Amino acid sequence: MMSKKVKCRKTDQPEAGPDQPSDSSESPIHTGRDEEPDPSNRAVxxxxxxxxxxxxxxxxxxxxxxxxxxxxxxxxxxxxxxxxxxxxxxxxxxxxxxxxxxxxxxxxxxxxxxxxxxxxxxxxxxxxxxxxEVEKLTGKCEDLEGRSRRHNIRIIGVPEGAEGPRPRDFIAGLLQDALSLEDKPLIDRAHRTLRKKPDPHEPPRPFVLRLHYFHVLEDILRRASVAKQLHYGGKRIQIFPDYPPAVAKRRALFNRSRELLRNIPGVRYGLLYPARLLITYDGKQTSFTDPTKAEEYAEQLPVPGSSSSGQVS
Known part of the structure; x- marks a missing residue:
């Protein structure tokens, strides 16, 4: 920034005499008019x-x-x-x-x-x-079917065609000979099961017959149980009650339990209708409707080396 240069006029002052006090500072003398800047300041x-x-x-x-x-x-x-x-x-x-x-x-x-x-x-x-209701009706139907089959027995193992044209007379004679009956049983009807005739290498169809008298049926089943094994014409035959299919399946589930009980002495057992296994051991009776529980009970019983058991049919 440029500095201002101001010229001041000098005035003559009387020299201080010996009688006048001297003043070290000089006082400017104003002439009464303003100072005007020079041209260079005006340009700035x-x-x-x-x-x-x-x-x-x-x-x-x-x-x-x-x-x-x-x-x-x-x-x-x-x-x-x-x-x-x-x-x-x-x-x-x-x-x-x-x-x-x-x-x-x-x-x-x-x-x-x-x-x-x-x-x-x-x-x-x-x-x-x-x-x-269905369970009740199913039970009633099975019961009615079982009652309708109470006079029926089933014979397994009779060769196909051995009965000839008169199966009822043939079966009556077979039962008399195989079970040593005094008289021929009175049979209302007898026929093979209603399925396709098997091939020669297949097992024969079972015989289903209805006996006229129930006491005769009981005698036949008792003799078949005592005999254990029956034969006709060199072939083994088996005689069973004719149960409804549903009952037969439930009874078959107890086969394993019955096999175990057969080898235990002092045990009496029987499979009651429709499917209830009754076991008598050491004077105590126990019944089972569950095959698994029956097997567990039979496995817990002692089995000696050689034994015999009684069976109630």
Whole structure:
């Protein structure tokens, strides 16, 4: 920065005499008019003024440009916000409609679920009742079928075709000879089981016959049990009661238990109708309807090296 050079006029002052006090500082003498800057100072001031004006102008231009840019950005942001608001409002409206629709659907589903739950509960009770009735009716049907077969016996091992054209007379003579009966038993009917005739290498079909008198049937089954093994024409035959298929399957499940009990002395056992194994050991009777439990009981009994057992049929 340039320094100002100011010229000051010099004035003549009387020298201090011996009677006058001397003053070490000189006092300027003002002539009464302002000092004017020289041309170089006026140029500097003019340049500063022009620079100040230029800075002001630039500042105003910058402010105006910033204001204009801000206005443009504001306008664009406002438009975008308005557009976004409009789109958001549309989306919210769509969501509200969807939510309302889903709310109605959920309400209907809840009503339907409640209705179906009640229906399922009712149906479950009905199914339980029907199952109970079916079990009762099944038991009655098996019982009726078993009663209808009480006079029937089944003979296994008779060769195919040996009966000839008169199977009833043939079976009566077979029973008399095989069991040493005094008279031929009175047989109402006799026939092979109703299935396809087997090939020569296949086992023969069993015979099913109905005896007229029940006491004769009991005598035949008792003699067959005592005899253990029966033969006819060099072939082994077996005689069993004619049980319904369902009962026969349940009774067959006790075969393993009966084999185990057969080797234990002092044990009496019998398979009662329809499928109940009665075991007497050491004066105590125990009955089983579950084959697995019967096997577990039989395996716990002592088995000596050599033994004999009694059997109740």
């Amino acid at each position: 001031l003019a340049a500063i003024t022009a620079l100040r004006d230029e800075v002001t102008r630039i500042k105003n231009d910058i402010c105006s440009s910033i204001d204009a840019r801000i206005q443009i950005i504001y306008t664009e942001l406002k438009e975008e916000l308005v557009t976004m608001k409009r789109e958001t409002q549309k989306s919210i409206t769509a969501l509200e409609e969807t939510t309302a629709s889903q709310g109605k659907t959920i309400t209907e589903i809840e009503k339907s679920a409640s209705f179906h739950s009640d229906e399922v509960t009712t149906l479950r009770r009905q199914v339980t009742r029907l199952n109970s």
